[in-house]
Amino acid sequence: MLESTEHALLRRIAHEQAACRAPSLVAAVVRDGEIVWSGGRGRVGDAVPGTDTQYRLGSITKTLVATAVMRLRDEGLLDLNDPLENHVPGTPFGAATVAQLLSHTSGLTSESPGLWWERTPGADWDALVGSLAEGATKHRPGAKFHYSNVGYGVLGELISRHRGKDWLSVLDEEILGPLGMTRTTPHPVGAHADGFAVHPFADVLLPEPHPDAGAMAPAGQLWSTVTDLGRWTAFLGGDDGGVLSPDTLEQMRTMVTVDDSDVWTTGFGLGLMLVRYRGRRLAGHTGSMPGFLAVTLVDPAIRTGALALTNSTSGVGITQLALDLITTTEELEPHLPAEWQPSTVDPALLALTGLWHWGPTPYHLRIQGDALLLAPVEGAGRGSRFRPTGDDTYVGLDGYYSGETLKVGRDGEGVATHLDLATFVFTRTPYDPAAPVPGGVDGWR
Incomplete structure (x- = not known):
């Protein structure tokens, strides 16, 4: 990156480390799949922390657990709408679905009963589920967003039962290994930062414990580095x-589900935190464990992201830091769109493009990559992308018609005369009398 950009990024993390009194802090910017800048401030021991210094990830662990669950889904071993009872029978909260557990809408309690789980050695699955025998469900499943660390302890058990091995081994074999994340471990190995709490009224530190969380470990156990993150x-x-x-x-x-419903800036997908900031839609997660804060956020549209790790229990604005690193990068070195190049298009597909009408409202149908985009000619409306699923049949990928079926209607000579989209009939001219418009067409007056 440009020297001026690197200085601006370093200045931002230097300010955060100094103003928020973080014992140490590391950060990086990722572009197009690669780290393009990284920096560290403070000290780990006698050295400035680097890209191979481990910090605890906290709840970023959940994103890896969610990925393992989605792999099970893709293999046909579960459905997201399955109740937990189908896969981990005998719990008092078996009616919650897999998707609800992933998205924090299961209604499960946020923390495990008993002692503060993040600061005490964790018990096994039997002890955890036994502690949840009464009062575990705080809200009706699906009713609202309610962040649940317990829900991810449950998902870790689900993974283990399907794979016949512990969830950590599954992550190693199916995710960390294939991605080359060799420095992501359940406990610190080699160079690592110790976790501290910083006194609110004095510049002194309190060492924080980092025990094994047992059955709650899928909620926040892992440690990692700038390189791996x-x-x-x-x-x-x-x-x-x-x-x-x-x-x-x-x-x-x-x-x-939306977290802050009043302003709608954050929410959750399936295992991922989603952030809307200055016109960007970012995905990732934050992490918080005693002695550590972490964040990773990326804008998939431009493939620019940022991450930060610090060994402080609180005080560092870790999410805003990542957002500022992305914003600074894009302001000083704007993302260059990929060069446009012509492509090969099926002539039959090309013949479908152009002007269509939903009643009297004009729409354009155009080819966009490997999909068709149907959107109003003017203003906002029911626009969606569609991917072919068979001869003259397409499925909606997003927007209003996500999951719905679009069928192409043709005349005896094979010419496309209308589109049937979830029973709505689109025609080349408004209410074309030659097309099967429900209710009939009596002519314009």
Whole structure:
């Protein structure tokens, strides 16, 4: 990157580390699947932290657990609408679905009963589920967003039962290994930062414990580095490495529930936190454990993201820091769109493009990559992309018609005369009398 850009990015993290009194802080910017800048401030021992210094990820762990669950879905081993009872029978909250657990809409309690789980050694699954025998469900499943660390302890058990091994081994074999994330571990290994609480009224530190969380570990156990978290940020931005299909990753990044309903800036998809900021839609997650804060956010549209890790219990504005790093990068070195190049298009598909009408309202149908885009000619409206599923049959990918079927109607000579989209009939001219418009067409007056 330009020297001026690098200085601006370093200045931003230097300010955060100094103003928020973080013992140490590391950060990076990711573009097009690669770390293009990284920096560190403060000290870990006697050294400035680097890209191989481990910090605890906290709840970013959940994004890897969610990815393992989605792999099970893609293999046909579960359906997102399955109740938990189908896969982990015998719990008092078995009516909650897999999707609800992923999106924090299951209604499960936020924390496990008993002692503060983040600061005490965790028990096994039997002890956890036993502690949840009464009062575990705080809200009707599906009723509202309610962040649940317990829900991810449950998903870790679901993964283990399907794979016949512990959830950590599954992550190692199916996700961390294939992506080359060799420095992401359940406990610190090699160079790592110790976690501290910073006194609110004095410049002194209190060491924080980091015990094994047991059955609650899928909610926030993992440690990682800038290098590994940079690879994960690239993954969330679309550099999937064969671990997930692009469609599944996009499904994870699709809003399921809004967190702050008054201003609608944050929410959750399937295992991913979603942020809307200055016209951008970002995906990722934050992490918080005693002694540590972490964040990864990426804008999939331009594949620019940022991450930050610090060994302070609180005080650092870790999410805003990541947003500022992305904004600074894009302001000083704007993302260059890919060069436009002509492509090969099926002539039969090309013949479908152009002007169509939903009643009297004009729409344009155009080819966009491997999909068709049907959108109003003017103003906002029911626009969606469609992907072919068979001869003259397409399925909606997003927008109002997501999941709905579009069929092409043709005359005896094979000419497309109308589009049947979820029973709505689109015609080449407004209410074409030659097309099967329900209710008939009596002519314009």
